[in-house]
Amino acid sequence: MPPDDLQVRIETFLDRETVRLEVLVAAKQRVLDLLDEKRKAIIATAVTHGLNPKVELRDSDVPWLGKIPAHWRSTRVGRLFRQSKILGHPDLTVLSVYREFGVIERASRDDNANRVPDDLSKYQLVEVGDLVINKMKAWQGSLGVSAFRGITSPDYVVFRPVHSEEPQFLHSMLRMPQLTPVYLSISNGIRINQWRIESERFANVEVFLPPVDEQRAIVQYISRETAKLDAVRAATERTIGLLKERRSALIAAAVTGQLDVGAAA
Numbered sequence: 001m002p003p004d005d006l007q008v009r010i011e012t013f014l015d016r017e018t019v020r021l022e023v024l025v026a027a028k029q030r031v032l033d034l035l036d037e038k039r040k041a042i043i044a045t046a047v048t049h050g051l052n053p054k055v056e057l058r059d060s061d062v063p064w065l066g067k068i069p070a071h072w073r074s075t076r077v078g079r080l081f082r083q084s085k086i087l088g089h090p091d092l093t094v095l096s097v098y099r100e101f102g103v104i105e106r107a108s109r110d111d112n113a114n115r116v117p118d119d120l121s122k123y124q125l126v127e128v129g130d131l132v133i134n135k136m137k138a139w140q141g142s143l144g145v146s147a148f149r150g151i152t153s154p155d156y157v158v159f160r161p162v163h164s165e166e167p168q169f170l171h172s173m174l175r176m177p178q179l180t181p182v183y184l185s186i187s188n189g190i191r192i193n194q195w196r197i198e199s200e201r202f203a204n205v206e207v208f209l210p211p212v213d214e215q216r217a218i219v220q221y222i223s224r225e226t227a228k229l230d231a232v233r234a235a236t237e238r239t240i241g242l243l244k245e246r247r248s249a250l251i252a253a254a255v256t257g258q259l260d261v262g263a264a265a
Contacts, residue, residue: 010254021247028240035233040177042225046218047173050210062206064178072210078203080170081131081159090120093150097134102144102171103152123151124158129167131159131174138197139184145171157199166215172222173207 049055050069057067060074094116096106103126106116126132126146134142134156145167152158161167186201209215 014251014254017250018247021243021250025240025243028236028243031236032233032240035229035236039226039229042229043172043222044176044178046222047169047176048178048208050214051218051221060208064182065208068208069210072208074206074208076203077174077205077207080161080163080165080207081203082162083199083203084125084130084158084160086125086158087122089125089151090123092125093148094120094123095126095132095146095148095150095152097132097137097142097144097152097156099137099141102175103132103146103148105148105150120151122154124154124156126150126152126158127160129161131161131170133157133159133197133202135196136189136194138202139180139187139195141175141177141180144175157197164212165209166212166219168219169209169215172219173209179205 048065048068049057050072052069056070058070060066060068094106095103096109097103098109126149128146128149130146132144132146132152136155163170182205183197183202184195186205187195187197189195210218
C-alpha cells in the first residue's frame with residue numbers, strides 16, 4: 001500500500017480526471033441522442049411532406065398527420081399487403097424484427113436473449129419485400145419491410161406485398177414515430193407491455209402515398225442524409241470508446257504506481 005498522503009493524492013487525481021472524462025462522455029452521448037432525433041425528423045418530414053417545401057398542401061383529415069401534399073393519394077395498409085403464413089422452410093436464415101432496425105438477420109446481433117428452437121418447422125417464410133410485425137411490440141416500432149429472404153417466429157405477423165410501390169418508402173413510412181401511437185390504439189391485452197396489435201385493424205390504417213417516382217426520390221434523399229448522420233455517429237461512438245479506455249487506463253496506471261500523480265496533477 002502507498003503512504004497515506006500518496007493515497008489521498010491518487011484519490012484526488014482520479015476523482016478530478018474521471019469526472020472530467022465522464023463529462024466529456026456525457027456530452028458525446030448527447031450528440032448521439034441529437035443525431036437520433038435528427039434522423040427521425042428527416043425521415044418523418046420526407047415521408048409525410050415530400051421534398052418540395054413549396055408544394056401545395058391539403059388537409060389529410062388525419063389528426064396525427066395534419067397537412068399533406070395535395071397530389072398524394074390515400075390508401076389503406078390492407079390494400080398494400082395481405083397477411084401470409086407459409087411454413088416448411090426450416091433451412092432458411094432466421095430473421096428478427098428490431099425496433100431500431102426493422103427486419104434483420106438474427107445472427108447479425110448478439111443481444112437477442114430469445115432462444116431459437118431446434119424445430120423451425122413452424123417458422124414463417126419471409127420474402128424480400130414482405131412486411132413483418134412483432135405483434136407484441138408494434139406499438140414500439142418493431143416492424144419493417146424485409147430486405148432478406150428467410151424465416152421468422154410464429155409469434156410475428158407476415159404480410160405479403162400486393163402493390164407496385166417503392167418498398168423502402170413503405171418501410172420508412174410505416175416505421176415513423178408518428179404512427180406508433182396509432183399502433184398502440186389498435187393493440188390490446190391485459191398489460192401494456194404485452195399488448196398485441198390486431199391485424200384486421202392494422203390493415204385499416206390509412207396512409208398517404210406520393211407517385212412512385214417521387215417515392216424513389218424520397219428514398220434516395222433519406223439514404224443520402226442518414227448516411228451523413230451515420231458517419232458522424234460512428235466517429236462520435238469511436239470518441240466515446242477512446243474516452244472510456246482513457247478512464248480505465250488512468251485508473252489502472254494510478255493505482256499500480258505506473259503514473260506519477262504529482263507530475264500528472
